[in-house]
Amino acid sequence: MTTYITTPIYYVNAQPHLGHAYTTIVADTYSRFKRLCGEKVRFQTGTDEHGDKIVKAAEEQQVQPREYVDRISNLFRNTWPLLQIEPDHFIRTTDTEHIAVVQSILQKVHDSGDIYFDEYTGLYCRGCERYLTEKELVDGNCPDHQKPPEEIAEQNYFFRMSRYQQSLIDHIKSNPDFITPERYRNEVLSFLSEPLEDLCISRPKSRLTWGIELPFDDKFVTYVWFDALINYLTGIGYPDGPEFTAYWSVAEHLIAKDILKPHAIYWPTMLMAMGVPLYKKLHVHGYWNVDDTKMSKSIGNVVRPKELVMHYGVDTIRYFTLREMSFGLDSSFSSEAIVSRQNADLANDLGNLFSRTTAMVRKYRQAKVPKAGESTEGDRQLQAAARAMLRDYRQQMADFHFHRGLQTVWEFVGVANKYIVENEPWALAKDSSQAARLDTVLYNSLECLRLLTLVLQPVMPGAAAKMAAGLGLATGDERISSLAKGGVWNLLTPGSELQTIDNLFPRLDDNKKEKDAGAAGPKKEEKDAAPVIAGAGAGADLLDFASFQQLDLRVAEIVAAEPIKKSKKLLKLTVKAPEERTIVAGIAEFYQAEQLIGKQVIIVANLKPAKLMGVHSQGMVLAAKSDEGGQERLVLSSLSDRVVPGSKVA
Ligand SMILES: [Zn+2]
Secondary structure (H helix, E strand, O other): OEEEEEEEEEEOOOOOOHHHHHHHHHHHHHHHHHHHOOOEEEEEEEEEOOOHHHHHHHHHOOOOHHHHHHHHHHHHHHHHHHOOOOOOEEEEOOOHHHHHHHHHHHHHHHHOOOEEEEEEEEEEEOOOOEEEOHHHOEOOEOOOOOOOOEEEEEEEEEEOHHHHHHHHHHHHHHOOOOEEOHHHHHHHHHHOOOOOOOEEOEEEOOOOOOOOEEOOEEEEEEOHHHHHOOHHHHOOOOOOOHHHHHHHHHEEEEEEHHHHHHHHHHHHHHHHHHOOOOOOEEEEEOOEEEOOEEOOOOOOOOOOHHHHHHHHOHHHHHHHHHHHOOOOOOEEEOHHHHHHHHHHHHHHHHHHHHHHHHHHHHHHHOOEOOOOOOOOHHHHHHHHHHHHHHHHHHHHHHOOOHHHHHHHHHHHHHHHHHHHHHHOHHHHOOOHHHHHHHHHHHHHHHHHHHHHHHHHOOOOHHHHHHHHHHOOOOOOOHHHHOHHHHOOOOOOOOOOEOOOOOOOOOOOOOHHHHHHHHHOOOOHHHHOOOOOOOOOOOOOOOOOHHHHHOOOEEEEEEEEEEEOOOOOOOEEEEEEOOOEEEEEEOOOOOOOHHHHOOOEEEEEOOOOOEEEOOEEEOOEEOEEEEEEOOEEEEEEOOOOOOOOOOOEOO
16 A cells, blocks of 8 residues: 655745644654555655745845745755654755646647637736736725726636536545545535636746746746646656656645645646546645634734744644644644643653553563563453554544544543553552562553554654653564554563653643632732641631631642652642642652552642742642551541542532
């Protein structure tokens, strides 16, 4: 099986932004996923460099168009490695091979009678250097130049697109997957229900010289779309290169919805006129709104990929964009949303599963993979959950439902975390008669980590490589790089050694969130009230109800826990109550970090924040202290049943 996936070639009148990054991350993830499935893959991206907008942009920067396009094209090319995007080919429409192919195609279509010369009358704005449509005018004026356009007649070349209208409708109707998601297919069919006009494909050189010259008339250059779309062919060696033969029949184009019409109508009709079979699929995605507003230069909310990577890290950005956007629909981008995904999904769920599992293997089994013994019903359920996850993941990723694929994976992360909580390896470790059982529980937990490494490789290649290293697996090991060979249970080798790696996903601080939490904290008049823990025992002064009400007691769920370096007593807890906060608790002598995750405890939520061993603590966990025959014990507060984190205790 082979796959050919393309992004649009990006127009170099603007610098790379989040929208470009998303499309290209999707293409890269899809190509890595297909490789994981054992397919031969070719992934192409590039830049579109002709047209009057480019000439204008170059003039603004007082450079020649050539110098300008080189500069911006390089910006795109250099952005992709930052996002761990690895295209097989980067094409530019100013490449000499591309120019030659475009000219040969123009000649061919001209010779076959599908390009003709005609006069065109339209409303031309000299400021915009283009024809405007009636719809674009505001009170009869060009909206950008506040002047009425001139009606001018111009002679141009036209592509007989109308001739292929019915064939295109038939093709779309008989190939339901040709344009997906379905809403875009419907949009195209609805557009095609009206008569299709022929497409003007030339610009006179008197108006524009920065373009590919028509081979049959040197007084004209090609209109940008007739030039740009052909990149999908030239990049794989059309007409007779071996790659063209290998890849064209499986071509899948990936675009944002703003360029649906050129890709769903111009391009297939051009291919029909050229006598080339149509591409296989067109995948269309929606827009990213930044803080619920459309991204635009004038608003100043343009998000740059380079800054994102610097702030949040490449794995987080790749994960966030794929997890957050339902492919095809618009989605919202905000730093709060990124921080919340990072802290909840990556640091808490996945990061903790990885760190506590490997920490226990280090602690109880000298960092060596143990040998699994007999399976219990619970073990078999875990294995069944792994199989179900692999099956769903494969289907969802192949269907471009990346967010659902990741949802499936994270449900499995939850299952694996629950497996640890239920099997209590820390308790098994205390009982030497349970050594074999402990081996099995640890082995199964490690297998979960290996399978997660496998399925996350296309999404977060960097994090997956780190996880693989932690499990002692080499890059390229089939157990983490092939779904067919690695997607089965029981592949880790007993006796092999784990490696120590850095924290996979450090928690991110969200400044804004902290500010909000501060505002919702104790009111000024309450601030100086001494924090009192009621009912501490005989002799405690009686408290009136109003004083009691000053205490904000809440149920908190522990979502992460880790020892604090250089402290024997303190643990750093991350709790949900319902917002996330950090609480330092002096319980390290009585509890191990890994056994606390998932527990619900009672906290004093409005205690003045304090810094303990350099960690900011926001609240206090309630626990009972007892003295049993000289032996001090400390037992955390708990509830007789689980409740929603953040519930008030009164
Ligand atoms: Zn204008």
